[in-house]
Amino acid sequence: MTRQIPLGQPENQTREFKSAEVLKHLASVGREVVAMLNTTDGGMIWIGLADSGGIAVQIEPIENADREIGRIRDHCNDSIEPSPVAGEVTVEPIDDPGSGVILLITVRPSPGRGPYALREGTARQFLKRVDDRLRPMSREEIFSGFAPPRTDRPQDELSLVETHLLNLREKVPGNANGLLWMIIRPVHDPKLAVNGPSMHMYFVDPSLTGNRRTGWNFIDPSEGTHGKRQSISHGSKNGGRVTLSDNGQIEFHLPLRNLYWKGAGGSNDPDPKQIWPDCLLEFPISVFRLASTLYGKDAPGADSTVLADLALFGLRGWTLRRHSPRSFAYLFDKPAEPFQDDDLVMAQPLRFTLEEIVNEPDRCGFRLVQQVYERFGYSEDDIPQEFDRGSGKLVFPSV
Amino acid sequence: MRLDVIKTVLEESNRWWSNPNPSAFSSTVKPVKRQMFDRLMEYLGERGARRAAVLSGMRQVGKTELLKQIANALLSEGWPPSSLVYFDFADPRLPAGVTAPEVADIILRDPARGARPVLLLDEISKAANWGAWLKQAVDAQVGNLIITDSAASLIRDQAIESAPGRWDELRLEGLSFSEFLRLADPRSDSPPAIFRARPNSLERYLELGGFPEHVLEADLGLARQRLRDSIADKAIRFDLARLDVNTDRLRSFFVYLVQDSGAIFNARKRARDVDADERSIRRWVALLEDAHLVTRLDRYGHNAAARLRSKPRYYATDHGLIHAFTPMAPEAIATLRGRIIEAVVFRHLREAAREVGGQLSFFRDDSGIEADFVLDSERGRFVIQATASADPPARKLERLQKIAHDLGAVQAVVVQGGRARQPDQWRAAMPVLSLSLAEFLLDPFLVLGDRR
Numbered sequence: 001m002t003r004q005i006p007l008g009q010p011e012n013q014t015r016e017f018k019s020a021e022v023l024k025h026l027a028s029v030g031r032e033v034v035a036m037l038n039t040t041d042g043g044m045i046w047i048g049l050a051d052s053g054g055i056a057v058q059i060e061p062i063e064n065a066d067r068e069i070g071r072i073r074d075h076c077n078d079s080i081e082p083s084p085v086a087g088e089v090t091v092e093p094i095d096d097p098g099s100g101v102i103l104l105i106t107v108r109p110s111p112g113r114g115p116y117a118l119r120e121g122t123a124r125q126f127l128k129r130v131d132d133r134l135r136p137m138s139r140e141e142i143f144s145g146f147a148p149p150r151t152d153r154p155q156d157e158l159s160l161v162e163t164h165l166l167n168l169r170e171k172v173p174g175n176a177n178g179l180l181w182m183i184i185r186p187v188h189d190p191k192l193a194v195n196g197p198s199m200h201m202y203f204v205d206p207s208l209t210g211n212r213r214t215g216w217n218f219i220d221p222s223e224g225t226h227g228k229r230q231s232i233s234h235g236s237k238n239g240g241r242v243t244l245s246d247n248g249q250i251e252f253h254l255p256l257r258n259l260y261w262k263g264a265g266g267s268n269d270p271d272p273k274q275i276w277p278d279c280l281l282e283f284p285i286s287v288f289r290l291a292s293t294l295y296g297k298d299a300p301g302a303d304s305t306v307l308a309d310l311a312l313f314g315l316r317g318w319t320l321r322r323h324s325p326r327s328f329a330y331l332f333d334k335p336a337e338p339f340q341d342d343d344l345v346m347a348q349p350l351r352f353t354l355e356e357i358v359n360e361p362d363r364c365g366f367r368l369v370q371q372v373y374e375r376f377g378y379s380e381d382d383i384p385q386e387f388d389r390g391s392g393k394l395v396f397p398s399v
Numbered sequence: 400m401r402l403d404v405i406k407t408v409l410e411e412s413n414r415w416w417s418n419p420n421p422s423a424f425s426s427t428v429k430p431v432k433r434q435m436f437d438r439l440m441e442y443l444g445e446r447g448a449r450r451a452a453v454l455s456g457m458r459q460v461g462k463t464e465l466l467k468q469i470a471n472a473l474l475s476e477g478w479p480p481s482s483l484v485y486f487d488f489a490d491p492r493l494p495a496g497v498t499a500p501e502v503a504d505i506i507l508r509d510p511a512r513g514a515r516p517v518l519l520l521d522e523i524s525k526a527a528n529w530g531a532w533l534k535q536a537v538d539a540q541v542g543n544l545i546i547t548d549s550a551a552s553l554i555r556d557q558a559i560e561s562a563p564g565r566w567d568e569l570r571l572e573g574l575s576f577s578e579f580l581r582l583a584d585p586r587s588d589s590p591p592a593i594f595r596a597r598p599n600s601l602e603r604y605l606e607l608g609g610f611p612e613h614v615l616e617a618d619l620g621l622a623r624q625r626l627r628d629s630i631a632d633k634a635i636r637f638d639l640a641r642l643d644v645n646t647d648r649l650r651s652f653f654v655y656l657v658q659d660s661g662a663i664f665n666a667r668k669r670a671r672d673v674d675a676d677e678r679s680i681r682r683w684v685a686l687l688e689d690a691h692l693v694t695r696l697d698r699y700g701h702n703a704a705a706r707l708r709s710k711p712r713y714y715a716t717d718h719g720l721i722h723a724f725t726p727m728a729p730e731a732i733a734t735l736r737g738r739i740i741e742a743v744v745f746r747h748l749r750e751a752a753r754e755v756g757g758q759l760s761f762f763r764d765d766s767g768i769e770a771d772f773v774l775d776s777e778r779g780r781f782v783i784q785a786t787a788s789a790d791p792p793a794r795k796l797e798r799l800q801k802i803a804h805d806l807g808a809v810q811a812v813v814v815q816g817g818r819a820r821q822p823d824q825w826r827a828a829m830p831v832l833s834l835s836l837a838e839f840l841l842d843p844f845l846v847l848g849d850r851r
Binding site: 201204205206213214215216217219220221222236238239240255257258261262272278325326396397398 | 586591594595596597598599601602603605606615617618619620621727789817835836837838
C-alpha cells in the first residue's frame with residue numbers, strides 16, 4: 001500500500017511532523033514516540049517533513065534511510081520503558097518519486113502495557129500527547145497505569161528470561177575493586193554444544209571469533225578452559241571470566257581495573273580510575289562476536305529474541321573521557337566528571353534479534369556501550385569513531 | 400668557537416651543575432628500571448674503579464634512558480652534582496669530528512668536577528679516537544665510566560686495539576616480557592599481576608616488540624611505522640653509512656633477512672637471491688649483526704670447528720622488527736606468528752643463557768630433523784622447541800623427545816603458542832615439559848626447571 005505524504009495537512013492528536021534535522025537528536029523522536037504510546041490511539045510521526053506553523057510544507061529527503069531506520073529502532077528499544085513489543089512501534093521508508101525517501105514511524109500501543117517512560121540518564125520522563133502538544137503525565141495518570149500484576153496468568157517466556165537476568169544481576173558477587181558484568185541470553189534456547197571438541201579454541205585464538213589478537217577481549221592467555229556438564233568457562237575467579245551455558249547464555253565478568261589502560265596524557269596515573277574508551281568498546285563487542293560465532297552455528301530462528309544486559313559495579317569515582325583516544329578532541333577535552341553513583345545499571349536488558357547478533361555483533365555491542373556513555377551524560381557522537389556508524393563495525397587503525 | 404659549542408652542550412646536558420635540586424631532573428626520568436640498571440650501578444662502586452662498563456644495544460632499546468636513571472639515582476643518593484657528567488656524542492649540535500680526548504679534556508680540567516667524577520658517555524663511537532682515550536682513562540682512573548653505543552663491531556675493534564680487560568661489554572636487549580609489563584603498569588612490581596589486569600599485553604608485546612617507546616602506544620600501525628623509520632633510516636642509513644656501504648642495498652637485505660628470521664643462512668644462495676656477490680653478503684650480515692639488528696645462532700656441534708663450518712641461523716634481534724618489516728599479506732600472516740614466537744623465545748633464552756653461563760645453538764641432523772634450540776649449561780643440556788601451535792601434534796613431540804634422548808639432554812621442552820593446559824593423557828604419555836608462551840616469557844628459567 002502506498003502512503004500519501006500529508007503535505008499541506010496540519011499536525012493533530014495522531015500526527016506529528018519532524019524535519020530531517022531531528023535525526024541528530026534522537027531523544028526528540030523518543031519523546032514523541034513515548035507520548036503517543038501513552039495514548040489510546042497512538043499515531044504517526046513523519047520524519048523528513050518540515051512544517052510551518054504546524055502545517056507540513058516541505059519534503060527533506062533522508063540520506064541512508066536504512067541506517068536511520070536501524071538507529072531509530074535501536075533508540076526506541078533501548079530508551080523506552082518498557083521496551084516496545086512487536087508491532088507497537090514500526091519504522092518504514094516512504095519514497096516520494098520526485099523528492100526522495102522520508103521515514104514514517106507508526107505507533108500502536110498495546111493495551112495494558114503502559115505507562116511508558118523515556119529514560120534519560122537515571123531519570124524517567126512520562127509524557128502524553130494531547131492534540132499536537134506533549135505534556136508530562138500527572139501523578140494519578142502514571143499510577144493508574146501501574147495495575148497490580150495478575151497472578152492467575154503465567155508470564156510469557158520473554159518476561160521469564162528478563163526476570164531471570166535481572167535476578168542474576170542482583171546476585172553478581174560483590175567486588176571491592178569494581179566489576180563489569182555482562183550477559184547475553186537467547187529467549188529460545190539454541191542448545192549450544194558447549195563441550196564440543198573445538199570449543200576451547202575460541203578461548204585460545206581471538207581471531208576465530210573475529211576479534212583482534214592485540215585487542216581487549218574475553219580471552220586471558222594465562223588461563224585455561226574448564227568444562228562442566230552444561231557449561232564451559234574460561235578465565236579466573238579474580239580476573240576476567242566468560243561462561244557459556246548450553247542454553248546459549250554467555251556471562252562475562254571483568255574487574256573494572258581492566259578497563260584502565262593509561263591516562264589521557266599518555267602516562268600512568270597514581271590513581272587510575274579512568275576508563276580507556278577502546279576497552280569499553282571492545283570488551284563488550286568481543287563478547288557479542290563470540291555470541292555471533294556460536295549462535296551462527298546453532299541458530300534457532302533468525303527473528304527470535306535475545307536479551308543482553310550490562311552493568312558496571314563499583315563505578316563511583318571513575319571517569320570516562322569523550323571521543324577517540326587517537327583524536328585531538330580527546331586530548332584537549334575538559335577533564336571528565338567522576339561517576340557519582342556506586343553502580344551503573346540499565347533499567348532493563350536490551351532486546352536484539354538473533355539475526356542482529358549473528359550479522360551485526362559490533363552494532364549490538366555498541367548499543368550496550370551507548371547506554372554507558374548516556375549514563376555519563378554523553379551523546380552517541382561522543383563514542384569513538386573507531387566504531388564506524390555506516391558499516392556497523394569496530395575497526396582500529398592498522399598499517 | 401669549537402670549544403665553546405662543546406662547553407654549551409655540556410652545560411645544557413648537565414643541568415644539575417647549575418640547579419642541584421634532584422627533583423628538577425627526576426620528573427623527566429621514567430621511574431621503572433630495567434634489570435640492567437643494577438648491573439650498571441655496580442660499575443660505579445668497587446668494580447668501576449678498575450674497569451669501565453660499555454653498554455651496547457640496538458637503537459631505541461633504552462640505553463640513554465638507563466644513563467638518565469643512573470644520573471637520577473646518584474643525585475637522589477646525594478652524589479655531588481658537579482661530579483656527575485653526561486655527554487652524548489651523537490648530539491647534532493656538536494661540531495664535526497669531535498674527539499673523546501677534547502671533550503674529556505674540557506671535563507677533567509675543570510676543578511669543579513672533583514677528583515673522580517662519574518662519566519656517562521652516550522654513543523661513544525661517534526667520537527674519533529675514543530678507544531685509545533678510554534684505555535688511557537681507565538689506566539689513569541680519571542673517573543667511573545659507563546659508556547653506550549649502538550654498534551658492537553666498533554666497540555670490539557677498539558677493544559682489540561686498546562688492549563682488552565679494561566672494560567666489560569654488556570649487551571642491552573629490547574625489553575623482556577616482564578620489563579614490558581612493568582613499563583605498561585608501574586603501579587605493580589609483579590609482572591604476573593600486571594598480566595592478569597592486561598591480558599592482551601602478550602599479543603601487544605609479540606606485535607610491538609621490546610621497544611620501550613611503544614609499550615603504551617594506542618595506534619599499533621603508527622608504532623610499526625616509527626620502528627621502520629627508526630631502524631631503516633637511522634640505524635642503517637645513518638649509523639652504517641659511515642662504513643662505506645651501499646645503504647639502500649643493505650636495507651633491502653636487512654628486510655629480506657628479517658622477513659625470513661630464523662632461517663638457515665646460506666650466503667651463496669642469498670647472494671643469488673639479492674643479486675650480489677657472496678663476499679658482500681657476508682660483510683652485510685656481519686654489519687647488521689654488529690648493529691645488533693640481527694643475531695646469529697650457530698648449529699649444535701660436538702666441537703667448535705664443526706660449529707664454525709656449519710651454516711648458522713639469523714634471527715631478528717627483536718621480534719618487533721619482524722612484524723614491522725613484513726607486509727601484512729594474507730599468505731604472510733600464516734607464517735608470521737611462527738617466526739615471531741621463535742624470535743621472542745630466542746631473545747629470552749639468550750638472556751637466560753648469559754645469566755647461567757650457558758651456550759645456545761640449534762640442532763639439525765643430516766636428514767633435516769631439527770630442534771629450535773639447544774641450551775648447554777652446568778645443569779646439563781636442554782632441547783627446546785618453540786611453536787605457534789596451541790596444540791602441537793604428538794609426532795612433533797615424539798621427535799623432540801628423540802632428539803633430546805640422542806643428545807643426552809636432561810629435558811626436552813616445548814614452548815607453545817597457546818596455553819599449555821594440555822589434556823592430562825597427553826602430559827602422561829610424553830615426558831616433554833610443556834610451557835605456554837606466557838609462562839615461559841614471564842619466567843624463562845622454567846626451561847631449566849627453575850622458578851624465579
